[in-house]
Amino acid sequence: MTKPSWRSDFPLLANRPDLVYLDNAATTQKPAAVLDALARYYRCTNANVHRGAHRLSDEATAAFEAARETLARRINARSSREVLWTRGTTEAINLVAAAHGPLAVGTGDRILITEMEHHSNIVPWQQLCQRTGAVLMAARVLPSGEIDHDDYAAKLEEEPRIVSISHVSNALGTVNDLASLIPSAKAVGATVVVDGAQAVAHFHVDVQALGCDFYAFSGHKMYGPTGIGVLYGREELLEEMPPWQSGGEMIERVRIEETTYASLPFKFEAGTPDISGAIAFAAAVDYLDRLDGDAIESHEASLLAYASASLNQVEGLRIVGTARAKGPVVSFLLDGSHPHDVGTLLDQQGVAVRTGHHCAMPLMDALGIAGTVRASFSLYNSRQDVDKLCRAVRTAASML
Amino acid sequence: MPAAAAPCLDDIRSTFGFFDAWQDKYAFLIDIGKSLAPLPEADRTEGNLVRGCQSQVWLVPHFDGDKVHLAIDSDAHIVRGLIAIVLAAYDDRPPRQILDFDIEGLFDELDLIGHLSPTRGNGLRAMVARIRNIAREHAAS
Secondary structure (H helix, E strand, O other): OOOOHHHHHOOHHEEEOEEOEOOOOOOOOOOOOOHHHHHHHHHHHOOOHHHHHOHHHHHHHHHHHHHHHHHHHHHOOOOOHHHEEEEHHHHHHHHHHHHHHHHHOOOEEEEEOOOOOOOOHOOOHHHHHHHHHOEEEEEOOOOOOOOOHHHHHHOOOOOOOOOEEEEEEEOEEEEOOOOHHHHHHHHHHOEEEEEOOOOOOOOOOHHHHHOOOOEEEEEHHHOOOOOOEEEOOOHHHHHHHOOOOOOOEEEEOOOOOEEEEEOHHHHHHHOOHHHHHHHHHHHHHHHHHHHHHHHHHHHHHHHHHHHHHHHHOOOOEEEEEOOOOOOOOOEEOOOOOOOOHHHHHHHHOOOEEEOOOOHHHHHHHEEEEEEOEOOOOOOOOOOHHHHHHHHHHHHHHHHH | OOOOOOHHHHHHHHHHHHHOOOOHHHHHHHHHOOOOOOOOOOHHHHHHHHHOOOOOOOEEEEEEEEEEEEEEEEEEEEEEEHHHHHHHHOEEOHHHHHOOOOHHHHHHHHOHHOOOOHHHHHHHHHHHHHHHHHHHHHHOO
């Protein structure tokens, strides 16, 4: 396989033909279909939603709510009432911690995460613990970058009220075995939250099959725009949660003495939402739905295998994270070289990667390293990109 | 490998003038970085870290009469090279000279910032700001 045909769908890649973009776990590039949807919305449909005294507003509202339906279908939510728009994964997890957290935990109750979490799936829980007196625990990660299932099982015995785990590790690419991790957490009665930021671009997520209570993800990591994301929440839980921000849009009736709140999902969407972002996010999902998902998965898996094998040939290079199930991410270290130095020299050669702790400092501590160089692949990357990466890494190694 | 002597500002200016290829600039930065005396482990403390740098940078000032002596180190080679340039401009100078020196002009002349990522450039500026603060405080004391 040479350059995938999908590549031509992405204007930025055509505008920067020399760029080898391997920072897809940070954000993906956007297909023309998404850019067109954004422009079309502002050119033809722009109006505020849900307060339609006129036809344009009705059209904007219809497009905005159709986008919600598209997202609900994509993750197989029971209803679009279970799909809340957020600014992204971070805000989605903060929403759960702020609005569901105090209903679920009190003094001395446990919250379980893992050592591999992104800071956005750690710090909101720490803050919840500070507010409520709950205690945060983290299941250990093995040197392979996989969750230590024995340690996870042992910590479940303390009956945590909330378990929050990533679907795919942003730093290492490990795909966590949610089919086993979620049922065991549900068996002790925990609310299960999944940080899906790194999963949604790479494979189909079915929230009902997973059996989680909440699932958080971002548009910009799956070919959509920045600033828009989704929190999926089980309807029963969302119903009992109080609003977390307040203002317009989320109310039913306001009197100075008392306010009654709007129904789901609007109760959690105070203020004018990111209408264009939601519509363009749905355009990204439509784009993905038009492609052959299996072909994307197998293309990305073959890039991962090829990159791993090629990088392993570089003397002094060590791949960090050797889980059996991985997304298309290769984290690595060069003997005696700082990841930032390697990243700078790769950048000089037109190869964009991420270096450092990847917002997962506890994971780096657990692995006994300060950071890594991370190459993350997407559907538009090619074997040529991998070859250029390897050549650039060899040049960097020879200079350092 | 015996460490080469730390380069002076004139050396750095004239050497950089010869370079066209990015490899040469970076090879030189890495090389002069290796000429830096490493900071003793005891000085690599949280308190000596320069905030705002992407890699870890430790800075320890000493005062010798009216002169400011700076010991700076990093865990990254390219950053050590940048430190060598900063030291060539600032080390063992009186505070007035440090405060008067046009470091942005030097960075422009060497075309340094353009070759650095914004975050790396900010780290370099954080280091400069810290040194200028030290000079200001010493001048006032």
